[in-house]
Amino acid sequence: xxxxxxxxxxxxxxxxxxxxxxxxxxxxxxxxxxxxxxxxxxxxxxxxxxxxxxxxxxxxxxxxxxxxxxxxxxxxxxxxxxxxxxxxxxxxxxxxxxxxxxxxxxxxxxxxxxxxxxxxxxxxxxxxxxxxxxxxxxxxxxxxxxxxxxxxxxxxxxxxxxxxxxxxxxxxxxxxxxxxxxxxxxxxxxxxxxxxxxxxxxxxxxxxxxxxxxxxxxx
Amino acid sequence: xxxxxxxxxxxxxxxxxxxxxxxxxxxxxxxxxxxxxxxxxxxxxxxxxxxxxxxxxxxxxxxxxxxxxxxxxxxxxxxxxxxxxxxxxxxxxxxxxxxxxxxxxxxxxxxxxxxxxxxxxxxxxxxxxxxxxxxxxxxxxxxxxxxxxxxxxxxxxxxxxxxxxxxxxxxxxxxxxxxxxxxxxxxxxxxxxxxxxxxxxxxxxxxxxxxxxxxxxxxxxxxxxxxxxxxxxxxxxxxxxxxxxxxxxxxxxxxxxxxxxxxxxxxxxxxxxxxxxxxxxxxxxxxxxxxxxxxxxxxxxxxxxxxxxxxxxxx
Numbered sequence: 432x433x434x435x436x437x438x439x440x441x442x443x444x445x446x447x448x449x450x451x452x453x454x455x456x457x458x459x460x461x462x463x464x465x466x467x468x469x470x471x472x473x474x475x476x477x478x479x480x481x482x483x484x485x486x487x488x489x490x491x492x493x494x495x496x497x498x499x500x501x502x503x504x505x506x507x508x509x510x511x512x513x514x515x516x517x518x519x520x521x522x523x524x525x526x527x528x529x530x531x532x533x534x535x536x537x538x539x540x541x542x543x544x545x546x547x548x549x550x551x552x553x554x555x556x557x558x559x560x561x562x563x564x565x566x567x568x569x570x571x572x573x574x575x576x577x578x579x580x581x582x583x584x585x586x587x588x589x590x591x592x593x594x595x596x597x598x599x600x601x602x603x604x605x606x607x608x609x610x611x612x613x614x615x616x617x618x619x620x621x622x623x624x625x626x627x628x629x630x631x632x633x634x635x636x637x638x639x640x641x642x643x644x645x646x647x648x649x650x
Numbered sequence: 651x652x653x654x655x656x657x658x659x660x661x662x663x664x665x666x667x668x669x670x671x672x673x674x675x676x677x678x679x680x681x682x683x684x685x686x687x688x689x690x691x692x693x694x695x696x697x698x699x700x701x702x703x704x705x706x707x708x709x710x711x712x713x714x715x716x717x718x719x720x721x722x723x724x725x726x727x728x729x730x731x732x733x734x735x736x737x738x739x740x741x742x743x744x745x746x747x748x749x750x751x752x753x754x755x756x757x758x759x760x761x762x763x764x765x766x767x768x769x770x771x772x773x774x775x776x777x778x779x780x781x782x783x784x785x786x787x788x789x790x791x792x793x794x795x796x797x798x799x800x801x802x803x804x805x806x807x808x809x810x811x812x813x814x815x816x817x818x819x820x821x822x823x824x825x826x827x828x829x830x831x832x833x834x835x836x837x838x839x840x841x842x843x844x845x846x847x848x849x850x851x852x853x854x855x856x857x858x859x860x861x862x863x864x865x866x867x868x869x870x871x872x873x874x875x876x877x878x879x880x881x882x883x884x885x886x887x888x889x890x891x892x893x894x895x896x897x898x899x900x901x902x903x904x905x906x907x908x909x910x911x912x913x914x915x916x917x918x919x920x921x922x923x924x925x926x927x928x929x930x931x932x933x934x935x936x937x938x939x940x941x942x943x944x945x946x947x948x949x950x951x952x953x954x955x956x957x958x959x960x961x962x963x964x965x
Contacts, residue, residue: 441963445826447683449833456948512806529947536954543962559963 436480440601443477444560448539448595453568454590455535455577456528460518464509470593471501478600489608490600493586496597496615505589505622512626513582516638526575535570540568547636553602560601567594581629581639592618658739660910666732667911670885671695673924680928687937695881699874707870710771720767721733721868722876727760728882734908736814737889738912739901745811746864750798753792753810753890757842760879768864772932775856782939786860789946790841793834796827796953800831801894801903803960810890818897821879827960830952832895836930839887844880846931848942858936888927892919 452468469492482490489512524531546562553561570593575584592614599606606614629639636643675695682689691697709717733744734753748756765783768776802808804825805816841848844861854862865876893900899915901908937945 435822435824438826441959442824442826442829444963445830445955447957448953448959449830452948454952456944496821529944532947532951537949539955539958543958547962562962623789 432485436484440477440480440484441560442475442574443480444563444597444601447477447567447593448513448570451567451574451590451594452532452535453529454586455570455574458524460582460586464506464513464582467590467593468502468506468588471497471506473481474593474597475502477597481600484559489611492608493600496611498520500615500619501589501593504619507623508626509582509586514627514628516582516633516639517536518582525579531573531577535573538569538573539566542569550602560600561598564594564598564601567591567597570594579640579642580610581625581632581641583626583630584641588625589618589622612620651930652741655739655741655743658740659733659744661909662738662742663729663733666737666882666885666889666907667729667832669697670732670881673885673888674881674918676924676930677884677928680925681931684802684928684932686845699878702869702874702877703871705870707822707868707872709872710867712770712772714770715766715882717770717867718872720763721872722795723763724760725875725882727756728879728886731756731886732882732889734810734885735890736811736893736905740811740815740818741902742811745809749808750802750810750813751795751808752770754794754798757794758787758791760883762862764876768867771867772868773864775863778856779860782860783864784839786942786946789943790838790949791858793950793953794838794842796950796957797831797835797838797894799912800827800953800956802962803957804828810893813898814893814897815902817894818900819902825960826963827956828895830959831956832891833856834949834952834956835891835894837952838947840930841946841949843884843887845927847934847945850936858939868943888920889916892916892923896956907915 447470450466450473454466454470457466474492476488478494478497482488483493492574526534540570542565544563546565550558550561569593571594573585575587575591578587596614632641632644633639655705666687672695675690678694679689679692730744730748734742734748734756736742736745743922744781761783764782768783769778770776774884798808798810801813801817804815804827807813807816840846844851847859850858853859856863860879868876896919899908899912900917926964
């Protein structure tokens with residue numbers, strides 16, 4: 432049973448990685464939000480398993496916080512934002528999607544190689560998954576780079592936070608409670624501010640394309 | 651070669667030949683139910699085969715011998731694949747004849763011949779279908795190979811029977827790489843079996859058809875063989891997928907008696923698999939042809955991720 436649970440952490444890690452890839456490949460914002468919700472759910476599951484196996488109680492709390500924030504609250508907020516902004520189909524990417532995915536594969540190999548020596552130092556039960564967590568962070572970062580519109584960028588940012596959180600859980604059995612709480616509220620406040628920001632961008636430019644922000648206005 | 655091996659081999663081929671159309675009928679029935687249509691009978695594919703075998707086949711004047719022999723080659727390839735894939739038992743005398751790579755080669759051989767036959771007549775539809783088929787095929791093949799490689803990395807063997815044997819009889823373990831590879835395999839089999847999102851087996855609309863365009867010129871017993879081969883292909887893909895990712899209940903050389911149990915287990919697995927296939931086909935829309943490379947690239951990348959995950963996690 433214990434061995435199966437330990438293996439299931441690897442499975443959730445693989446699910447996180449696949450979902451990160453799916454987000455890169457996805458064109459529709461609505462599906463993107465669903466994928467983000469799923470990613471949050473698998474993160475919660477992984478955290479719960481680690482908590483049970485290591486017997487660390489504060490990981491249960493952080494799983495609960497993750498669930499409330501990333502599976503319930505933030506997806507609802509994002510749904511409301513895209514409803515108000517009326518952007519459900521955002522197809523614009525800077526590169527075409529197959530190219531992006533090929534770059535993603537290179538990033539994954541890079542992350543796996545980078546994490547291998549670090550992971551061998553760690554004694555945590557899920558140290559092998561550090562590479563996957565790093566790959567998730569890099570993939571989300573890639574998504575932020577290649578998307579031109581504001582909403583997918585915000586989702587990329589949130590999914591990057593998922594990867595970081597998973598890295599912390601997997602490699603070090605979680606950060607101190609106070610840090611986790613701090614990050615959780617940072618993310619929540621961040622999404623609120625970014626939501627307001629998105630409305631402002633649209634007010635100003637009649638579009639959510641953040642490339643408009645690169646031009647300076649002379650007035 | 652043992653007696654029980656021979657029996658299981660024969661039983662497997664007979665079962666595949668006899669019940670492949672039934673699987674097609676089952677999938678069609680569920681698809682109709684899920685789409686709120688009244689379903690054709692479960693035996694409809696058999697009736698179709700019976701009708702076609704009794705009809706004369708008309709061959710175009712410009713047809714070369716390739717056109718005539720292609721149905722037989724395609725059918726033989728698919729029957730051989732069904733003999734090699736461990737559906738009931740891993741104790742198969744035919745299994746050493748072809749490992750997983752040769753299996754992909756058999757599918758490729760069938761594809762090359764059906765495409766050649768389609769181009770042979772010289773109609774524009776045939777050429778169009780052949781090109782599309784080759785486009786789908788050359789993208790699906792590496793993905794399929796990668797899926798099989800990630801399974802063979804786990805079990806240290808490229809022989810399909812050995813892979814399934816060691817997966818089925820090892821203590822239960824969760825393999826994240828196999829889970830990812832399973833998703834990739836689903837993508838590939840949807841594309842290879844001409845199913846929705848890639849192709850619609852129930853349409854003759856020239857803008858979208860792939861498989862139907864290939865066989866447009868065939869009639870009579872030739873068409874019957876090709877339809878039968880298509881059923882066999884679906885059956886073989888389902889069985890390979892089930893054997894790789896849900897390998898429980900398959901007999902091996904030490905336990906030939908499990909075979910009696912293996913038949914109902916296989917039937918139950920195929921029944922559930924067929925329902926899931928119908929569900930996938932119902933909730934997805936057919937995609938544009940130019941999106942197909944993206945779809946199959948995703949499958950390939952998933953399979954590569956499966957390999958990488960295996961290398962990283964060792965599972």
